Amino acid sequence: MEYWFAIYTKSRMEKKVADRLADQHIEVYCPTQTVLRQWSDRKKKVKVAVFPSYVFVKFNEEHERLKILQTPGVVNFVRYLGADAKIRPIEIDAIQNLLGEYEEVSLEPIKEGDKVQIQHGGMKGQEGKVILTQKDRVIVYIESLGLSLKAELSKAKVKKLGKEEDDKSGKYHF
16 A cells, blocks of 8 residues: 655745646645735735645655655655654545535644543543643543543544633533
8 A cells, every 4th residue: 555644844835836746756645725814905816725734645666756855845645653753545535525515624732621532442432521732642530430530632532612611610521
């Protein structure tokens, strides 16, 4: 199976990097969407990257990796567990389908106060409230059977449901 890889670009250089890589005959995907931007004197529709500072590439040969890294605007490959992060083609297809189906898509990072649902493991399906975020991990309070349970989880294992209103008593309710 051929994988896609994510590369990290300099700020607001996604489209330029994608064009430069395409000019080098490297298969590249830079998801964009059209949004309405407001300036002091006008409004204008502009294409912006869906994933700020990220572009996806597919390549086979090691010498192409070096070519990619030497492209102006490229910072580095996104790494996971000490290796270049691999992205399955089905995940890229899902992004393309989503963008084809909806006009505006936004990324919302998980942050403190968000209500989440655990997606994997023994606690799958349980809902809780994020009380702390650390890099790629979250600490979630889960209340069930009248007891509160604190769980540290990977952000990849939770799904954001929505933000609850702040509780003035300091207790979490679900």
